[in-house]
Amino acid sequence: MSSGRKKGPGKAYRKGLSLIEAVQRFSDDTEAERWFVQRRWPHGITCPYCNGTRITPKKSTRKTPSYRCNPCKRDFTVKTDTIMHDSKLPLSTWALAYYLVSTHLKGVSSMKMYRDLNVTQKTAWHLAHRIRETWDDQTVLDSPVEVDETYIGGKEKNKHASQKPKKLRGTTGKQAVIGMKSRAGQIKAKPIAGTDRYTLWHEIEQNIEKGSTLYTDDHGAYRGLDMSDYEHKVVNHSAKQYVDGMAHTNGIESFWAMLKRGYHGTYHKMSEQHLHRYVTEFAGRHNIRSLDTIEQMDILASRIEGKRLPYKELTAK
Numbered sequence: 001m002s003s004g005r006k007k008g009p010g011k012a013y014r015k016g017l018s019l020i021e022a023v024q025r026f027s028d029d030t031e032a033e034r035w036f037v038q039r040r041w042p043h044g045i046t047c048p049y050c051n052g053t054r055i056t057p058k059k060s061t062r063k064t065p066s067y068r069c070n071p072c073k074r075d076f077t078v079k080t081d082t083i084m085h086d087s088k089l090p091l092s093t094w095a096l097a098y099y100l101v102s103t104h105l106k107g108v109s110s111m112k113m114y115r116d117l118n119v120t121q122k123t124a125w126h127l128a129h130r131i132r133e134t135w136d137d138q139t140v141l142d143s144p145v146e147v148d149e150t151y152i153g154g155k156e157k158n159k160h161a162s163q164k165p166k167k168l169r170g171t172t173g174k175q176a177v178i179g180m181k182s183r184a185g186q187i188k189a190k191p192i193a194g195t196d197r198y199t200l201w202h203e204i205e206q207n208i209e210k211g212s213t214l215y216t217d218d219h220g221a222y223r224g225l226d227m228s229d230y231e232h233k234v235v236n237h238s239a240k241q242y243v244d245g246m247a248h249t250n251g252i253e254s255f256w257a258m259l260k261r262g263y264h265g266t267y268h269k270m271s272e273q274h275l276h277r278y279v280t281e282f283a284g285r286h287n288i289r290s291l292d293t294i295e296q297m298d299i300l301a302s303r304i305e306g307k308r309l310p311y312k313e314l315t316a317k
Contacts, residue, residue, distance in 0.1 A: 135284025
């Protein structure tokens with residue numbers, strides 16, 4: 001049997017972190033604060049206001065330790081100017097929330113999170129959306145890349161008669177989402193305004209290296225890609241062709257299946273207003289799925305800076 005790290009069936013090579021281990025490690029706020037500090041400032045604490053490095057810990061009775069920047073004379077904590085900014089939740093609660101979202105492949109609902117973390121459902125919902133901001137990955141994908149689109153939303157036939165459109169179509173009332181999966185394993189996905197040629201080509205050009213080989217289905221909007229900056233291979237789904245040598249979109253379609261299982265089985269609804277965060281969460285979790293659990297949590301905790309998401313902004317229409 002191969003001992004290679006990436007050969008384990010079902011990612012068996014990964015080192016998990018049990019719930020008991022997570023609680024033991026992060027139940028103490030001091031340990032949780034130390035972990036967040038190390039993730040945010042791996043090379044030493046710097047001031048979030050002036051980037052000063054002459055920092056003095058302050059004596060305080062507050063749950064979250066604070067620091068004084070000697071150059072600019074301002075105080076701050078590890079929460080300052082992060083997704084945790086102005087949060088009154090203990091750092092131990094934040095750390096355990098990271099554990100929950102990292103270990104649930106199909107996502108974790110705010111209903112479960114509020115029970116597990118002993119917070120209100122409103123707080124859990126806000127907490128989950130703030131953590132989703134850390135899943136974002138700006139990596140440009142390398143060749144070869146599978147490209148496909150899908151639709152997310154409820155079934156129009158299940159709506160009340162007063163809410164149904166006069167003409168029902170398969171995609172009516174649903175949101176288009178584009179997905180791009182590098183054969184190396186990385187995925188990028190996001191909601192889009194439509195599946196027309198301009199929109200799809202724009203996303204491809206923004207997220208995939210020029211000169212890459214692209215694998216798509218026979219959707220007409222992809223025609224002509226082989227005459228642009230890409231090599232284009234097509235599988236003709238309309239003719240029941242799903243694999244043609246190396247040409248197929250099975251990888252990205254597997255991702256769609258996971259996303260939709262999360263939609264139907266965990267969240268039951270993803271509003272158009274917040275869909276981009278859910279999609280980014282599933283793509284981000286996929287991209288670090290080969291790492292040990294604590295490594296996944298480390299990556300998320302290292303991306304907290306500069307990503308505030310106040311409740312009023314989250315709920316604004």
